[in-house]
Amino acid sequence: MTSAFTLVFLAAVILTLAARLWLGQRHIRHVSAHRAAVPADFAERIPLAAHQKAADYTVDRSRASLVTTVVDTALLLIFTLGGGIAWLHELWSARLEGIAYGLAMIFSLMAISAIIDLPFSLYRQFVIEARYGFNRMTLRLYLADLAKQSLLGLAIGAPVIATVLWLMGAMGEAWWFWVWLFWAGFNLLALFVYPTWIAPLFNKFSPLDAGETRTRIEALLTRCGFRSSGLFVMDGSKRSSHGNAYFTGFGNNKRIVFFDTLLERLSPDEIEAVLAHELGHFRKKHIVQRIVMMFAGSLAFLWLLGQLIDSPWFYAGLGVPAQNTALALILFFLVVPVFTFPLSPLFSQLSRRHEFEADAYAAEHTAAADLSRALVKLYEDNAATLTPDPLYSAFYDSHPPAAQRIARLQALA
Numbered sequence: 001m002t003s004a005f006t007l008v009f010l011a012a013v014i015l016t017l018a019a020r021l022w023l024g025q026r027h028i029r030h031v032s033a034h035r036a037a038v039p040a041d042f043a044e045r046i047p048l049a050a051h052q053k054a055a056d057y058t059v060d061r062s063r064a065s066l067v068t069t070v071v072d073t074a075l076l077l078i079f080t081l082g083g084g085i086a087w088l089h090e091l092w093s094a095r096l097e098g099i100a101y102g103l104a105m106i107f108s109l110m111a112i113s114a115i116i117d118l119p120f121s122l123y124r125q126f127v128i129e130a131r132y133g134f135n136r137m138t139l140r141l142y143l144a145d146l147a148k149q150s151l152l153g154l155a156i157g158a159p160v161i162a163t164v165l166w167l168m169g170a171m172g173e174a175w176w177f178w179v180w181l182f183w184a185g186f187n188l189l190a191l192f193v194y195p196t197w198i199a200p201l202f203n204k205f206s207p208l209d210a211g212e213t214r215t216r217i218e219a220l221l222t223r224c225g226f227r228s229s230g231l232f233v234m235d236g237s238k239r240s241s242h243g244n245a246y247f248t249g250f251g252n253n254k255r256i257v258f259f260d261t262l263l264e265r266l267s268p269d270e271i272e273a274v275l276a277h278e279l280g281h282f283r284k285k286h287i288v289q290r291i292v293m294m295f296a297g298s299l300a301f302l303w304l305l306g307q308l309i310d311s312p313w314f315y316a317g318l319g320v321p322a323q324n325t326a327l328a329l330i331l332f333f334l335v336v337p338v339f340t341f342p343l344s345p346l347f348s349q350l351s352r353r354h355e356f357e358a359d360a361y362a363a364e365h366t367a368a369a370d371l372s373r374a375l376v377k378l379y380e381d382n383a384a385t386l387t388p389d390p391l392y393s394a395f396y397d398s399h400p401p402a403a404q405r406i407a408r409l410q411a412l413a
Contacts, residue, residue: 005317006081012338017073019341023392024066030389031055031062039386041403045376046386054383057132064128068120075116076334079109081319085330089322102165102326103158109330110153129240132383137239148201160186168309168325176306180299187294195229195249195257205232208258213268217256220272223365224279228254237261242382245274247282265381270374273366280361286354305332344395351398359409368413372406 035055038046078084085105092104125142129135164179171178190198199205208214208231217231228247236244236259243262249255256275263271281287308314309328315321318331362371379386379402386402393401 003317005313006319009317009335009338010081012335013073013077016338016341017069020069021066023389023395024062024069027389027392028059028062030392031058031385031387034387039403041406042376042386046380050380050383051386053132054379054385055387057128057383058385058388060128060131061124064120064124068117071116071120075113076338079334080331083319084112085109085318085327086320086322089320089327093322099162099165102324102329103161105326106161106330107154107158114150134241134383135239136237136241141239145202152198152201164329165325168329173306176302177299180295180302183298183302184295187291191249195255199248203238204235205255205257206235207231208233211268213263213271216268216272217275220276220279220365224276224283226279226282228256230255232257233260233263234258235260243378245271245278247278261381262378265377266374269367269370270377273362273368273371274374276362276366277358277371279365280358281354283361284354284357286358289354301332301336305329308332348394348397352400355399355405356408359405360412363409363412368409372409372413375402375406375409 032055035052038048038051042051088105088108092101092108096104122142125135125137126139163182167178167182168175208217214231221228229249232255234257236242241261243259243265245256245258245262247254247256256278258271262274266274305328309325310323312323315323315327315331318335320327320331359368359371362368378384384402388397388401390401399405
């Protein structure tokens with residue numbers, strides 16, 4: 001059984017890696033092949049230079065992603081069949097036990113992964129993003145963010161992981177259900193407190209100034225029956241020139257947030273249309289659907305882990321000679337992405353359908369032409385490619401290709 005599971009795992013790793021590399025290469029070739037001319041639907045609105053910049057930006061990011069994919073796969077094999085987790089187990093089991101051992105194991109793996117990813121993260125931020133004029137982050141700010149994220153991860157992650165490990169050991173065979181209840185409750189709490197307590201640690205949020213934009217937005221909120229706890233502008237420009245808008249929070253703690261870069265680029269009617277799209281996600285209950293799906297998926301995965309936790313072949317097949325709750329948790333969440341990768345198109349398709357529905361909602365409450373103009377500006381400003389490889393897009397893109405999205409809006413208009 002052990003050797004059979006090892007072979008299945010290796011086959012899944014190799015096939016997933018091969019698929020990711022093949023899809024990435026397809027995407028690079030497709031974007032490069034369409035670099036010379038702006039697609040006909042955008043020829044009058046996107047300059048050739050901007051289209052070529054988007055193509056080059058996409059190719060550079062895709063190539064960097066291929067490298068990190070290979071590194072991540074190698075790290076997975078080193079941790080499992082290469083004996084990395086077994087070595088850490090020997091290190092910490094001789095010094096700690098119980099929950100302290102579990103925390104040491106989990107945070108050791110997280111720290112190793114973060115250290116290995118650091119050069120790639122620096123390259124993405126200070127080479128690729130800077131090359132195309134998007135990076136506005138200093139090294140000092142980058143390191144400050146990294147320190148905050150690490151401290152926040154320890155402050156929140158340690159109690160959460162400790163609770164999960166305690167529940168796994170104390171709640172008998174139905175531990176997976178109690179862990180799921182705790183995990184669901186924690187996520188709902190995080191959604192509620194994030195806008196007020198966590199997001200301000202990284203960005204400054206200022207009330208949206210009075211004026212035409214605020215007047216139009218407040219009228220839109222009234223028409224849509226949406227109640228928020230405030231309209232805010234985020235200083236996204238201190239890190240990047242990319243623009244966006246979103247609403248965050250849960251229950252009565254919902255905030256509408258605009259990047260300052262977005263407000264600088266779009267007109268009031270275009271900003272209103274972009275917000276109408278975001279409100280469409282709320283009114284169509286996309287947020288609730290995604291939360292329900294996340295909770296259902298986590299329940300299924302925890303139940304599956306409950307079936308595997310006492311199976312010696314599961315540990316031995318992944319190169320770990322010992323078995324305990326912490327090792328089960330680590331191994332399971334390391335290998336799950338390998339086996340679930342073929343499901344990616346299903347989740348991407350659902351997300352793209354939600355985007356179309358939100359666009360349609362926006363077209364009901366604002367002018368579809370306004371949203372179309374706003375999206376074209378955002379595609380240009382963010383250097384988003386107009387010509388993604390269709391198969392690559394089916395696996396990875398949460399938003400529909402630009403041509404499909406704009407064509408639907410034109411039909412609605």
